[in-house]
Structures are given as structure tokens and as C-alpha cells.
Amino acid sequence: GFPFVSGAAIGSAAMGALIVSRYARHPIGWLLCLSGFVSSIALLAEAYSVWVITADGPGSRSIGGVAGWISVLLGGQLILTALAIMFLVAPDGHFLSRRWRYAAGVTLVGLGSYTAGHLTLSPTEFDIDSQEIGPVGSLFFLVGFPLIFAGLIASLVSMVRRLRRSQGELRQQLRLIAASAAFVVVGFAALLVVQALNGGEQTWAAGLPLFISYLCLPLFFAVAVLRYRLYDIEVIINRTVVLAVGTTFAAVGYTGLVVAI
Numbered sequence: 001g002f003p004f005v006s007g008a009a010i011g012s013a014a015m016g017a018l019i020v021s022r023y024a025r026h027p028i029g030w031l032l033c034l035s036g037f038v039s040s041i042a043l044l045a046e047a048y049s050v051w052v053i054t055a056d057g058p059g060s061r062s063i064g065g066v067a068g069w070i071s072v073l074l075g076g077q078l079i080l081t082a083l084a085i086m087f088l089v090a091p092d093g094h095f096l097s098r099r100w101r102y103a104a105g106v107t108l109v110g111l112g113s114y115t116a117g118h119l120t121l122s123p124t125e126f127d128i129d130s131q132e133i134g135p136v137g138s139l140f141f142l143v144g145f146p147l148i149f150a151g152l153i154a155s156l157v158s159m160v161r162r163l164r165r166s167q168g169e170l171r172q173q174l175r176l177i178a179a180s181a182a183f184v185v186v187g188f189a190a191l192l193v194v195q196a197l198n199g200g201e202q203t204w205a206a207g208l209p210l211f212i213s214y215l216c217l218p219l220f221f222a223v224a225v226l227r228y229r230l231y232d233i234e235v236i237i238n239r240t241v242v243l244a245v246g247t248t249f250a251a252v253g254y255t256g257l258v259v260a261i
Helices: 004-022 027-055 061-073 076-089 098-119 137-165 170-197 204-228 234-260
Strands: none
Touching: 004 027, 004 204, 027 061, 027 098, 076 098, 076 137, 076 170, 076 204, 098 137, 098 170, 137 170, 170 204
């Protein structure tokens, strides 16, 4: 997924940190931080696993297998679940109504089913590019992916309903978040369709739409924050920019003075 997933991980972590710096307990900020954090760990573990298994990198084959196993455990299904819940509670951190909690529950059940299927695989013998999945694991995967997808669709419906009820500046903010949710749903649907046609292979044609949609997520949040004053974070950003410029000016001035003397 490089550079899309890498950029999305950095952007999500940065936007989440900005939101948390303004509102310490805001669920959106923590969910964005979670997405960026687990994406980073998954990318690091995957890179090390591929290095060991395919390029004779430092470490034993079993350690490389465990790293690959961890990367998949913290991979797309966990990130998609966090995004589905985030879209269900965006932008204020609350569900549209109590019944939408069931949509979050369905998504979490899907994550649990997928995780159970992954736990049936041997960590030390795991290979990201080729893995033997038994009938029990296949059953868990078969249940998990559709439930996560159903949760994403429900989150998109929730966003659309919020958008229809909103007006003014809030409507401008929700348009961007709803567009991000729609991109993620379309990207995940494309992944499922392409893998169903090619026998489950993770090709660029299968993953690229989802990678791009994930990268668009922090970008859309950034536009909502900077242009439409979402969460009033632009105050923090302005202060940060002023501090950075001031620090740079002072450092350059001090260095110039020292050199002149």
C-alpha cells in the first residue's frame, strides 16, 4: 500500500492528535489516533516479515512469520472497524440515535469473527503472500468480512441522514466526512469484488481503491478543520505556525549573529 497507507497513517495520527489536543476525550480524535497507530505497527511488521522471508533479512523464519501474523492481526479489518464506528459517531462523538449502536455491534462482531479466524493460523509458519487456511478459519473469515462491510454501509447511511438534517456550516463539514465514508465503502466493495473474481489474491487492482480512500480520509478532515472550522482546531494550528515561524526566525537570527561575531 505504499505510499497511500503510509500517508494515511501519518495523516490520521496527526489529525487525531490535533483533535485530542483540543478535546481530550473526543472519540473521533482517539479513533483517528488508533487508525494511524495500528496502521504504522502493521506496516512495520509487514515490512520486516517480507524482509526476513523473501530477502534473508536479520532474524529467523519463525520471527518473520510472527511479524507477518501480527501485521495482519492489526491490519485492514481493525482499521475498517475503527473507521466504521468513527463515521457512526461523527462529528460530535455521539450516535444519531440509540439504535445505531447495533450497527457498531455488528461491526465489532465481524471484527471478532475475523480475528478468531486469524487465530487459527500458526504465527511461526505464517506467510503474508501464501497461507493455508483451514475450514474453520475460512468460516470465520466468511462471516467476518460481510459483517464489517455491513457496518461500513450502516455508517455511511448514518452520515447521509446527518447530512440531510444539517444546514449551514455544519452541512459543509458533514459533506466532507460523508464523502470520506462513501469512498471507504466503495473501496472496500471493490476489494471484495476483485478478490472474489481472482480467487482471493491481494493485487493492486483489488487494493488500490481502498488505499486511496484511506488516504483521502485525513485530507478531507483537514479541509473540514481548516476551511469549515471543524472542532475549532484552526486556532491551535495558527498558534503552532506562529510558534514555528518565530522559533525559526530566532534560530536564524542567533546563528547569523554568532557567525558575524
